[in-house]
Amino acid sequence: MARRSGSADLPLHSGRVPAWLGQRMTTLGAIIAQAIVHHYGRDEFLRRLSHPFWFQSFGSVMGMDWHSSGITTSVIGALKRGLAPLSGELGIHVCGGRGKHSRRTPDELMAVGERVGLDAGALTRASRLVAKVDSAAVQDGFDLYLHGFFVTDDGKWTVVQQGMNGNARQARRYHWHSGAVQDFVDAPHSAIDGPRQGDIVNLTDKRAAPSRGGQLSLLAELGPDRVVHEYAALVSEPSAQPTLPHLIMPAHHDVRSSDVFIRRLHGTLAAVAERGPVDFPELLLTPGVGARTVRSLAMVAEVVHGAPYRFDDPARFSLAHGGKDRHPYPVPIKVYDETIRVLKSAVESARLGRDETLETLRRLDAQARRLEGKVSGPSLEAVIAGERAASPDLDGRSVFGWERDVEARTKSRSA
Numbered sequence: 001m002a003r004r005s006g007s008a009d010l011p012l013h014s015g016r017v018p019a020w021l022g023q024r025m026t027t028l029g030a031i032i033a034q035a036i037v038h039h040y041g042r043d044e045f046l047r048r049l050s051h052p053f054w055f056q057s058f059g060s061v062m063g064m065d066w067h068s069s070g071i072t073t074s075v076i077g078a079l080k081r082g083l084a085p086l087s088g089e090l091g092i093h094v095c096g097g098r099g100k101h102s103r104r105t106p107d108e109l110m111a112v113g114e115r116v117g118l119d120a121g122a123l124t125r126a127s128r129l130v131a132k133v134d135s136a137a138v139q140d141g142f143d144l145y146l147h148g149f150f151v152t153d154d155g156k157w158t159v160v161q162q163g164m165n166g167n168a169r170q171a172r173r174y175h176w177h178s179g180a181v182q183d184f185v186d187a188p189h190s191a192i193d194g195p196r197q198g199d200i201v202n203l204t205d206k207r208a209a210p211s212r213g214g215q216l217s218l219l220a221e222l223g224p225d226r227v228v229h230e231y232a233a234l235v236s237e238p239s240a241q242p243t244l245p246h247l248i249m250p251a252h253h254d255v256r257s258s259d260v261f262i263r264r265l266h267g268t269l270a271a272v273a274e275r276g277p278v279d280f281p282e283l284l285l286t287p288g289v290g291a292r293t294v295r296s297l298a299m300v301a302e303v304v305h306g307a308p309y310r311f312d313d314p315a316r317f318s319l320a321h322g323g324k325d326r327h328p329y330p331v332p333i334k335v336y337d338e339t340i341r342v343l344k345s346a347v348e349s350a351r352l353g354r355d356e357t358l359e360t361l362r363r364l365d366a367q368a369r370r371l372e373g374k375v376s377g378p379s380l381e382a383v384i385a386g387e388r389a390a391s392p393d394l395d396g397r398s399v400f401g402w403e404r405d406v407e408a409r410t411k412s413r414s415a
Helices: 019-040 042-049 052-061 070-090 105-116 120-137 206-221 223-234 262-279 290-305 314-321 333-351 356-371 380-394 403-414
Strands: 007-011 092-098 143-152 157-165 170-177 189-193 246-248 396-398
Touching (some): 019 042, 042 157, 052 170, 052 314, 070 143, 105 120, 290 314, 290 333, 333 380, 396 403
Antiparallel strands (some): 157 170
C-alpha cells in the first residue's frame, strides 16, 4: 500500500453515538473484523484500517454519519470494545481513543506487551513519535485530539489519529502503518485525510529531507539572526507542491446521486435479486425483512472483500443500515439485527471449519461486481424514498427517536 493514499474533507460534527447504535456497531465491527482475518489474515485487517477510504466506508456500513469526522471516534471505540474479548483469539489489540483515552495509550501498550511478550517500550516510542510528527512536523492547523493504536501479537501496528480545526469546523485524519514506515520523519503516513487548508508545513515529506538537514546546518553555522535574514529573502520566491488524490466529504448531510456510483448500487441490487433467493432462504427467517437484509449483507461483503478502489464513494455504504441522523434514512433496527445474526452465525460456523455461509457472501459480492454496468435499476432517490417509507415497519430509529413516533409527531404538527 502506498504511504499516502490521499486526503478527504471531514466536516466536524459534535454529539454522541446513542447506546442502541453503539452496541450494534461494537458487535458488527467485531464480526466484520473476524471475517476479514478469517479470509485474509490480521495483517490485512491492519492494512485496511490504514486505508482512509475503506475506513470511512467501514464506518458508513455500521450506521454512522457517512461523511462526518465522528466516524473516526466511533469506529475506534467500537473496535476497542468489540475486539477486546477476542484479542487472545485474533491477536489484535486496540489502544487509545479520544481525549483522555489517547493519553492512556502508553499504559495500555505496556499492558499488551507484558501479556503477549512484545517490546512495549518500542511500541510506546512509536506511538509518541507518530503523535509528535502529526502535531509538530506536519503543521496544517489541526490540533490532535484522538489517537488509536492497533497492534498485533507479532508487533505490527496501524495508527489512526485525528486533528481538529475548530475555526474551520473541519477535521483531518492521519493514517500510519508499520509495514510501510521506514523512517518516522520521511513520508511515513499511509494516508492523511482532511480538507485543503492552503499552504501546509510538512517536514515529513520526502522532498523536505534537504530542508530538515538545512535547518540543522543553519542553526549550527549561522545562528538565529542569519536564519531570520535568509528567511526574509526566501519568502517571496514561489513554490509549488503537487496535490494528492483526495476524497471530498461534502458538508451536506443528505446522500445525493453525486455521492454514489450508481452502477455499483445497481450491481448490488441485481445480485441480491438473483442470488438472494438461491443462497439465503434457510438463513433469513424473519418475515418481511429477509430480502432486505440480503442487500445489507452484500454491502458488508464488499467491505470484507472489496479492492481499495471500490471505496471512493463511502456514501453508498450508508445504504446498508442508514444513519443515526436519518440520512440517508433512519437505521432499520430489524435489518441491522438480522445482518448481525446471519454474519455471527457464519463466522461461528467458519471457526468450526464450515465456511459455506461466508463463501456465499463472497459469491454475492463477486456477482454484484459482474453485474455492474450490465443492469439498470431505480434511481438513488427512489431507493432512499422506499427505505423511508418502509422505515416504521423495519423499526427505523435515529437520534430523534423511533421513526413511527417521529412520523406521528410530524403529522400531529401538520394537522
